[in-house]
Amino acid sequence: MPRIDLSLCTGSVVFMAKTSVQYLCSECGWSGPKWVGRCPECGQWGTVEEFHEARPAARSRTAEPGRTSRTKASDAIASSAATAITEVRTDSVERVATGFQEFDRVLGGGIVPGSVVLIAGEPGIGKSTLLLETAGNIARSCRDAKGTVLYISGEESQAQVRLRATRIGAVEPNLLLAATTDLATALGLIERYKPTLAIVDSAQTIISQDVDGISGGSTQVREVASALIDTAKTLDVPVLLVGHVTKDGSIAGPRTLEHLVDVVCQFEGDSATALRLLRAVKNRFGPTDEVGCFDMSGEGIEEVNDPSGLFLSSNGDTASAPVEGTCVTFTLDGHRSLPIEVQALVTDSVLPTPRRAVNGVDANRIAMLTAVLYRHGRLNLLGNDLYVSTIAGGIAKEPGCDLSIVAALASAAKHSPIPRTTCALGEISLTGQVRPVPRLEYRLREAARLGFTTAIVPIMRKRTVIPGLNIIQVDSLRDALDALGLSSK
Numbered sequence: 001m002p003r004i005d006l007s008l009c010t011g012s013v014v015f016m017a018k019t020s021v022q023y024l025c026s027e028c029g030w031s032g033p034k035w036v037g038r039c040p041e042c043g044q045w046g047t048v049e050e051f052h053e054a055r056p057a058a059r060s061r062t063a064e065p066g067r068t069s070r071t072k073a074s075d076a077i078a079s080s081a082a083t084a085i086t087e088v089r090t091d092s093v094e095r096v097a098t099g100f101q102e103f104d105r106v107l108g109g110g111i112v113p114g115s116v117v118l119i120a121g122e123p124g125i126g127k128s129t130l131l132l133e134t135a136g137n138i139a140r141s142c143r144d145a146k147g148t149v150l151y152i153s154g155e156e157s158q159a160q161v162r163l164r165a166t167r168i169g170a171v172e173p174n175l176l177l178a179a180t181t182d183l184a185t186a187l188g189l190i191e192r193y194k195p196t197l198a199i200v201d202s203a204q205t206i207i208s209q210d211v212d213g214i215s216g217g218s219t220q221v222r223e224v225a226s227a228l229i230d231t232a233k234t235l236d237v238p239v240l241l242v243g244h245v246t247k248d249g250s251i252a253g254p255r256t257l258e259h260l261v262d263v264v265c266q267f268e269g270d271s272a273t274a275l276r277l278l279r280a281v282k283n284r285f286g287p288t289d290e291v292g293c294f295d296m297s298g299e300g301i302e303e304v305n306d307p308s309g310l311f312l313s314s315n316g317d318t319a320s321a322p323v324e325g326t327c328v329t330f331t332l333d334g335h336r337s338l339p340i341e342v343q344a345l346v347t348d349s350v351l352p353t354p355r356r357a358v359n360g361v362d363a364n365r366i367a368m369l370t371a372v373l374y375r376h377g378r379l380n381l382l383g384n385d386l387y388v389s390t391i392a393g394g395i396a397k398e399p400g401c402d403l404s405i406v407a408a409l410a411s412a413a414k415h416s417p418i419p420r421t422t423c424a425l426g427e428i429s430l431t432g433q434v435r436p437v438p439r440l441e442y443r444l445r446e447a448a449r450l451g452f453t454t455a456i457v458p459i460m461r462k463r464t465v466i467p468g469l470n471i472i473q474v475d476s477l478r479d480a481l482d483a484l485g486l487s488s489k
Helices: 058-062 101-107 127-141 158-168 183-193 218-235 256-260 363-376 399-414 440-449 477-484
Strands: 021-025 048-052 116-121 149-153 175-179 197-201 239-243 263-269 275-283 291-297 300-303 326-333 336-348 356-359 384-390 422-424 454-458 470-474
Touching: 021 218, 101 263, 101 275, 101 291, 101 300, 116 127, 116 218, 116 256, 127 149, 127 158, 127 175, 127 197, 127 239, 127 300, 149 158, 149 183, 158 175, 158 300, 175 183, 183 218, 218 239, 218 256, 326 399, 326 440, 336 399, 336 440, 356 363, 363 384, 363 399, 363 477, 384 399, 399 422, 399 477, 422 477, 440 454, 454 477, 470 477
Parallel strands: 116 239, 116 263, 149 175, 149 197, 197 239, 326 422, 356 384, 422 454, 454 470
Antiparallel strands: 021 048, 263 275, 275 291, 291 300, 326 336, 336 384
16 A cells, blocks of 8 residues: 655645625524525515625724724824713713603603614604604704704605605704715714714615625614714714614614614504604613604694593593493503593394404403403303404503403493593402502592592502592402492392
8 A cells, every 4th residue: 555645745735714605684684604595584585695794904993093984083092091980070961952842751851962862663654754853953943053963864865855844844054964875975974064963864774885785784784883873972973863673663684783872762653543652662861661742744743742632532521421331541651641541332243253353452351351240240241242442542451451441341231331530440350359550649640630530449558649539449340340330230
């Protein structure tokens, strides 16, 4: 057997480097080592594409402190110096008022300078309209101080934005419009004008030339967000970002986007109604349990400071004649207590299986409450068709709405109306007990403010006296029906 001289092979062994090829989903940002026809994360077909990530040279990352290629800030070295926390001053930080009290309450009192706020919502919900009207309000307030507001649109032209601004009354001489999808151009505009507020609509349409990938992809969104955050922190310019959502309601792009920004707000609403709700999902400068109410109209976005009459059929008029099958309860949405009117209709069923149609309430909860009403309330509705709904898209899915739902069903079955000045709050257990609900006193004070005179509530731990409100405490479902005059003899 011939011998092989290994010395001849010394230094000639070549190790093949692994390629950095990845496959990314343009819909949800999933990445994998091989191509698949259907994304295993979001289930979309034909969205997985080959991706080569461009890695910047080490010199570009370490030559100077900060991302100087993005910000071009002259004071990068000075701003990177460490300072004792006792010497950091916060009295000079003044929040920027948006012109909407509801928006300011959700943000915690206004926009913090240097912060990045992400506004996400479904298409057509009114994100761009809300931010354009906010831009007009801030531009109007800072006109005397020679301040400017910069609106960068990656989806519309300047003429299209101007038409919408004219319709909603947001045309101001110091409101600057720019239409671009290039990240370097957007950053250059922010550095040049140093506006009081910068709005980028939207984050998924801006493209960076430094990295590969399509617009809206995982890498592009991450790069755009990082660059805008660096610029906002360096120049102390607040930035409002518009974010797209996927079909399941989550923000499009990588989850990193929500971690990087300071505030994440969800703009929600029903396409069938004009009501819009703004919720803070993440807020580094304020609470996350606040909610702002807005009304969408042809003239733009209008805030609703007192939404109590939106979810009542009588528009808050407690003196109107009562109607059978209705009962009012109070739900909590953040720090706000909202009245919700529950309506019920009970009819004889002509089907082998009785129908249960609900809107704004939990269908499974209706089935349970019907059984409890039969067992402990001596009211048999198991063979009837039941229709339960709320007014104006209100949501009555928390357990504290159980007593009002049962009261509405009993009122509809017995053709006995409940006075409009009476409300019911409480959770009903399977044993027929009426259990307490959180922040009951706060809800009762809101009921008294709106003109309600009687409240059917669970047994309270401490004695509470609210002027003008007769509080009737009940321990069981039967006692609650007796107090409402709906008990079965």
